[in-house]
Amino acid sequence: MSQSMYEIIKHLFPICRSITGPGIQKSLLYFEKLVPNFKRIKFKSGSKVFDWKIPKEWHVKNGYISGLNKKKYAEFKKNNLHLLNFSRPIKKRVSRKELFKHLYTLKKQPNSIPYVTSYYKKNWGFCMTENQKKKLREKFYDVLIDSKFKSGNLHLSHAVFKGKSKKEIFFSSYLCHPSMANNELSGPAVLIKLAEYIKNKKKLNFTYRFVLLPETIGSICYINKFKESLKKNMICGFNLSCVGDDKAYSHIESRSGNTLADISLEEALKGKKNVKRYSFLRRGSDERQYCSPGVDLPVCGFSRSKYGEFPEYHTSKDNLNFISKNGLKNSFEVMRSIIDTFEKNYYWNSFPKSNILCEPNLGKRNLYPTVSQKKNYGNLNLRMDLIAYSDGKKNLIEISRIIKQPLNKIFSELKLLKKNKIISIAK
Amino acid sequence: MSQSMYEIIKHLFPICRSITGPGIQKSLLYFEKLVPNFKRIKFKSGSKVFDWKIPKEWHVKNGYISGLNKKKYAEFKKNNLHLLNFSRPIKKRVSRKELFKHLYTLKKQPNSIPYVTSYYKKNWGFCMTENQKKKLREKFYDVLIDSKFKSGNLHLSHAVFKGKSKKEIFFSSYLCHPSMANNELSGPAVLIKLAEYIKNKKKLNFTYRFVLLPETIGSICYINKFKESLKKNMICGFNLSCVGDDKAYSHIESRSGNTLADISLEEALKGKKNVKRYSFLRRGSDERQYCSPGVDLPVCGFSRSKYGEFPEYHTSKDNLNFISKNGLKNSFEVMRSIIDTFEKNYYWNSFPKSNILCEPNLGKRNLYPTVSQKKNYGNLNLRMDLIAYSDGKKNLIEISRIIKQPLNKIFSELKLLKKNKIISIAK
């Protein structure tokens, strides 16, 4: 895969996606070509999944408002956010008053087109900026929405990479949003790079599962189909959403807040600047389904600036300028570090133990200065503290919390101390 | 009962009560007429209760200090607080110096008469304002206290309303204080209204017990007589004191701080302004007896401005102006809401459980907007959160704490979700 995450997003940005229809199908196909392990799964229109019914496919070609002088407004072809997503077809002359009932704007962000949907109730509408709306002063307008609902399928795509253990690490993101960059092309872009990273590993200790789907109805379908297997094998899962900016690192807790996913993410974010932790009460993406009562999967959410917390969210301002290559890369690195930790198998079931009673003589091993002076020993504190707590009873997560050092620093120190036969690892 | 709580207090205010004698007997009779379920219980003077001996009845007719020019001071007939409560009789000419040994004032509140008692050691004395005391400049004064100690009984009154379950909810207040309004005619007034409320209920799931007694010695007598039954059946109890003002809501914890009484009161006060929680170290009323080691009843204290925390406390300024109809009503409502919660039996042994895997489709039930926009969904968060935590393993108190919503809001939401078959209640 030669494309960068940013290029992937740039390529997919113009497509008008929705929860069903050609937009998401085409987008899924693009990812399946990047990592061919991804396989399509389809759910028939009209079939029942738990409390929901699969909607028909939405096909849309055109849409606009036209003044009597033929001037066009809210043109779908200029920005697909202009259409109420999943809008029913309409071709009609309407009064300004009636039109306004079907217009969506954001008064407080007068230059942004909002992203609005109506999946489960037939409706029509246009979204535009507050300032654009103010220009609509004629008495009548012609509205056109050239859309169709066709029986077909809801599509999603997933890939499973088997490891030595059946225990699974799970990554999920969604692909139903039209032209917005951070929410949500950043999640799929990071996810596909993680899949590629796993694909290229020679040896896997754990099994990895990746899913790309339409939000809500997609994860409900996926849970409906794979519930038993997911519940049996998943030990840790992440919902990736809004991972393309570089402002914060956000952890949206699982329902219990203390799954292995929460612990892993907490550890991975240690030492980062601007880490924000949100309780499950602040949820908003597919963790809502994965953590619902009776489903109870160990999934937490990972975002940079969390959905709903940045003004560009769900507007036309969430564009290619809002995200950055660096933001995407750093998000990838957080998830990759979790994978690495799992693969090293150090994370939660390794219990370091000092081989030596009392403190070891580090000076004779060149691991400590031989002249003892009054000064700050800096990183040597980590060394001494790691030894001091390596009592064979605490795993690395616990030690990391006690000595207040990030796991990655502890890992490299541990390697050194193992090499010097000061510490052994009991499992 | 046509009288309002405020009228009850106004009627009883002038009476000179003490822990024994005609004042408290007359006051108890008044309550027994309001709710005839109340029955009198008597304890003979001189009999032993635990570490204490029942004092004789105190009968008082008159009392004052008189200057040699016949000018009277500290006249009992003008304000019964002027007498040291439970004072022995005296009629004597005394020097100013000797008189001053028997005068009680408050230097820091020079216009307030303090309330002072001496129940268990024979003593005589007068209480007056600091400013009144300053006017006593003659060399000799005649003091008169026309009181008598007679063998008789300590009186208290109680009412038990039997419900389906023998498990009891308990309310206690005290009636031994002379002319003060908040401390303590407010407690008995609220208590009698609660008794009336229970009396008028057609069906009771729980048993309710109400007691009106003299403070300390009264609750000790009551415990002495009913200890086994109280310990066997009481699941929750409240000592009502100083519930007539409208400034704060105070929770004085039981000894352990985590009885069902504490939990119930905490829940009932959620969302109120100016809630204050005091540890048992700040106790001061009959919870001292109910929670004593070996007695261990699940009783906490409920006050508005807590005794000892407002300057008018135990002075002549705790008068009919200090309390308010609104204050009394709001105190009643807090206790009533606890009763209602118990009667609904939802409180601690109901475990709501979602009937649906993954989130339900609320839009199709008109319980959620079908157009999805970027905005604050306000109360709908409560709906979604209640569903999200209805896993059949958490009771309503736990859910209320997790989702940070008061129980009353949760109750009405729960009703709606049950009606819509989204949630069931497991017991």
Add this chain to the structure above:
Amino acid sequence: MSQSMYEIIKHLFPICRSITGPGIQKSLLYFEKLVPNFKRIKFKSGSKVFDWKIPKEWHVKNGYISGLNKKKYAEFKKNNLHLLNFSRPIKKRVSRKELFKHLYTLKKQPNSIPYVTSYYKKNWGFCMTENQKKKLREKFYDVLIDSKFKSGNLHLSHAVFKGKSKKEIFFSSYLCHPSMANNELSGPAVLIKLAEYIKNKKKLNFTYRFVLLPETIGSICYINKFKESLKKNMICGFNLSCVGDDKAYSHIESRSGNTLADISLEEALKGKKNVKRYSFLRRGSDERQYCSPGVDLPVCGFSRSKYGEFPEYHTSKDNLNFISKNGLKNSFEVMRSIIDTFEKNYYWNSFPKSNILCEPNLGKRNLYPTVSQKKNYGNLNLRMDLIAYSDGKKNLIEISRIIKQPLNKIFSELKLLKKNKIISIAK
């Protein structure tokens, strides 16, 4: 023993000690004369203890830097801190540049000589003030260090006072530092006074063990020799270091932070001003060995201003002016109060229980005022609270924490209440 702690320190201050050699041997002898129960233990040079090898004895006679004009600098005979402690012998003319590689100063404390050591790697060097160093402007200097390493022994000294129980309370301090007062002659001085205090007790419920040794290597030797017995019997131990000033009270936690030593020290320091609690991450003295994994002794550190936290630490400014008689006395008192608490056997296995149901009538026993007024009852709250929590289920430490009163106040109150038969002690 007629010497005060201050006099002991003053007497020993001039001696040049190190971890081996005549300085520490002479100093140990002095303590052995003060309390003859102390016995010497020797460890042969070159023998192995855990990860370490006992160094040879260091004998030093003289040392200085001499300019070509014969002016001397960094003279050992003027202040033994001028020599790098454990320096190898040297007699040589060296360039200014080479000399400077062997000079140790403190740039930020330009008038203090630092204390620097090099025990396990042969090295030579001088310590001086930054301002002294600035005067060294000649091109060549003659350096002389007249020291020798001789095969011999590492010396330490200990005393065990047997009590009724084999369970031990342990005190350790170290004596390897040259001319510094607080760190570390204060610890040995307080320790010897505690040993004397124990020696003079007619009856001991517990066994007490005291050790004086060179830091690090000494405690490692001691653990090596007595590990089984220490692990079997020690219930509580303290490492005394920097206990001679009067500024703060510092508690350096044991590794777990909740041993009986931690609890005892926490209780003993309650009510003191300027108490500082440091986690084991801030350790720095022999608790490093006593609490190391696999050794796991219940030892915490006690200091006044903690080592490393005051600027005079490990410099020539840690002199006889830095410590005070009052500081030493107050440190002694803290440790003595812990001993007393153990000897009273009240500490952790006594469960006070009220003999009386409901509150006792304290007035009739003259333990409470008989006239009840509105005022602050001060210490009487302690009395009432102690009774209220004496339910036979909480030990005195728990009660002390609940009622927020120091144990010593609780002890005297308890005595009074026992005498009045209000409370009994269950064990």
